[in-house]
Amino acid sequence: MTKNDALARMLTAMADDALIQGHRNSEWTGLGPIMEEDIAFSSMAQDKIGHAWALYRMLQEDLGGQDPDAFAFLRNEKDYKCCHFVEHPNGEYDFSLMRHFLFDHAEAIRYQQLRNSSFAPLRPLAEKLKGEIKYHTLHANAWITQLCRAGEESYARMQSALNTCFPLALGIFEPDEAAEAILVAEGVYPGEKQLKEMWVDRIYNLCAAAGLNLPAEDGVTPAYGGRKGYHTEYLQPLLEEMGAVFRSDPQAIW
Amino acid sequence: MTISESDIYKALEQVMDPEIPVLSVIDLGMITGVSVEEAGVRVKMIPTFSACPAVDYIKQNIRTALEKALDTKVTVEIDREATWNSDRxxxxxxxxxxxxxxAPPQMRQGEEHAEIELHTACPHCDSENTYLRSPFGSTLCRAIHYCRNCGYVFEHFKPLG
Incomplete structure (x- = not known):
């Protein structure tokens, strides 16, 4: 595997996570429990899809990849590298908020590290995205904190959502040994294990402040497979819906 | 006529942001460089938010306005070296x-903190007795606040690093 192959694997996984999570966020448009939340998830959808587009464009311009729209919408399911976490349906609001909290802190940490990447095109983008994601984590932190203080049922639902989400969230950091070895040696990024440790440190403190118990890592099975192209039953229907308009006329100019 | 860089900047002051029509692309700090070349004028710009849906529209507006004002060929490109922040x-x-x-964005002091969003001054009555209702608003660059003093809900251009 060349360095460019390894870079393409990493960028594809990051972009696919952002695209699929962005699509899930957009499914709250018109359905949010209050207007501000409807707007928040819609705005975060727009941000995430914009982040995915910027990464797909980097794949195209710097690594000889395909047209971003075609790459986003026309691949077969097994060629997507997103983690299982983002594939799951939105479920109830507790699941959506907890996923948002765990996922956005993971992204914040990843982009913070990528600001110092040896791969030059990533540095300005990571700087930019980190600033935008700050508002995602600000939103998530506020809701997690408040709902954990909002009575017995509310607290119980947040703890239960955390228990459900944690093994799925560990799938964000699924190792990709061959590519990672190259990327770490080349100083592109610190590697999944190190990112995961920084993430656990950060969410442990935030959970503790909200009174939530973070499940022990060695007691759960991380939801791996997505980075290798093995997906949940939820991805294919999502892809069909997401790409339906694009596939109806791939040559159309918008 | 010979076009100077200051002619280009003067023309750019007339190109307004489609979402905030009182601010030009110069006011927003979106322009990172201009140059006069044999083939015409070249403008380098950066979007405020990476997912800004208006980027192509703004590029087109710059091209049209400058071609009209300066009577030359205009190329507008995204500057991939620079990133926008609200201090620009x-x-x-x-x-x-x-x-x-x-409400305008606060100047950022190095690393930004959530506290920067607290007590944003109300654009209607200047009171700082306000709170953040949501970090997201009608466009990606805006947050929604409430003023306890005058009772208005108001929008805030978010500080962004």
């Missing part, structure tokens, strides 16, 4: 925003 806004932009009813 020009002097005077904050006042224009406030008069438009949007």
């Amino acid at each position: 806004m020009a002097a005077g932009a904050h006042e224009k925003l406030k008069n438009f009813g949007i």
